[in-house]
Amino acid sequence: MSADLNARAAVFRALSHPARLTLLRLIWSEPLSGETLARLMNLAPATVSHHLAGLAEAGLTTVRQEGHHRLHGANRAALDVTLAALIRGEANMPAPEDPYRARVLRAFLKDGRLTRIPAQRKKRDVILHELANLFEPGRTYTEREVSDALAGLHPDFFTLRRELVGLGLLAREKGVYWRVKAGEAVPTLPSS
Structure with missing residues (x-):
């Protein structure tokens, strides 16, 4: 399978869980910390972190450090791609986050x-x-x-x-x- 096809499939995998769709809805207008998202969704921080990692690996979120908090936002450019363009391979998907880096950051x-x-x-x-x-x-x-x-x-x-x-x-x-x-x-x- 080509890297592009894998990147497009990763988007579908990332969007296949209701919690991930809810996370994207919550961070659509403004970036939020994992702690805030856990509180809003009434989920354990580890569960939210797991779902955020899945979205990040597909390139659907952005992360920035602000003080002691990592703020997660929606990657609008990646999410504005139409389903038809994604399936036909006409969309340039952003490079997904390095899975190793994401695992290390989650662990430490x-x-x-x-x-x-x-x-x-x-x-x-x-x-x-x-x-x-x-x-x-x-x-x-x-x-x-x-x-x-x-x-x-x-x-x-x-x-x-x-x-x-x-x-x-x-x-x-x-x-x-x-x-x-x-x-x-x-x-x-x-x-x-």
Whole structure:
């Protein structure tokens, strides 16, 4: 089967459960956190997380970090495709979320907090790339600001800060930190 055919079939699988349709209805007009969705649907947070993962894997939702919460929204571009266009293969479906990444995030992030720092390097890198989204490219941060942002997610913010710098996601110079842009060869302090 072609990748495009698999992507189109994934949409049908994702929409085949009533809870997933309800989730899409709830996040249609504004992104909501998993905790809010669990409360609105009167479901366990783990159940909501499972259904959100199914929608994300089909590319039907968007996720953004806002403070300590991950906000889930409807991917309108993917959902505006007509059924006929989807069946005929005329629609360009968005690339689905990486299933491995989604599983790692579900396993280690609960209620907007990091439950533990993964020991396995590959999983740790997934988490660190997600945490790097807390910091805006082009903006500088004091060490205290970086520590405070990370401490809100996990008590061992020292390790997280060191790992983000070590992986090249954050750069540090004279107590000033900044997000390294993708493909940036030599991190330089952004101009303020």
